[in-house]
Amino acid sequence: MYDVVHDVVAEAAGEELPVVTGLARLDEAAVVRRLGTPGERREPLGFGLGEVVVLVTPVVWLVLDQTAKQIAGSVADGASRQTKALLRKVFRRGRGERAVMPALTRQQLAEVRQRILEAAAQRGLPADRAETIADAVVARLVLVEPPSEDGAE
Template identity: 35%
Template structure:
């Protein structure tokens, strides 16, 4: 069997697949957000989620300012965390070679998984999610990413 086996049944997961699993578990009411992005490439969906709302809100702020939505935060955080964990210190060089965002989640080493989950957890806390929920989401992400670990080994804490 190939050491670079994909996460799910013969094909590599995309970032959107990983995010969908986590949103279904932790914020199922946000699945319409994912559904609205279904026709977009992962790169375009990421750009749409990163874009600041420019519309004028009657109160000067939107719902997202009151209550953070998990879907956009998670999609952006997972993409960035996996890129950083996999690329290590070569981000600027890698960006010149591959300027568009990561779409396919390749198998990762236990250390890369641990780093990606740490970064996602920190980003969730930074965006206003409580520590317990951020830790639970990071743990679910760790389980999901380990599905692509060829050895299926435990990540040392």
């Protein structure tokens, strides 16, 4: 997931890259807590950037986190060996390992795009900037490799 966020932020809001780099040191749950949602009391980012205005990073990271959790929840009921391997890949934990976004269907990509547009609007981003961010996210997600048949990377 970090790689997708990093690539999109580099393209759409390069000034936020130090924030993304700082967040890379945290686990996914801590990142979500710190980025929060508009109106929620958020934890400080905690790596010396003070009151940096961060708009794109939370939109992208939180929507991708929500999407990964939704996908995991929808497949958990009838989890086959392949599905279990995919879930382990999405929600990996361990030193140096990051959560990975699975390859998405066209419908899922459309849903992610819509969520990005909605989240960007909630954070006060102009519609044209929201469109640019949403397009960058979808373009990057299209490049995600599908899991191999044996569940290995």
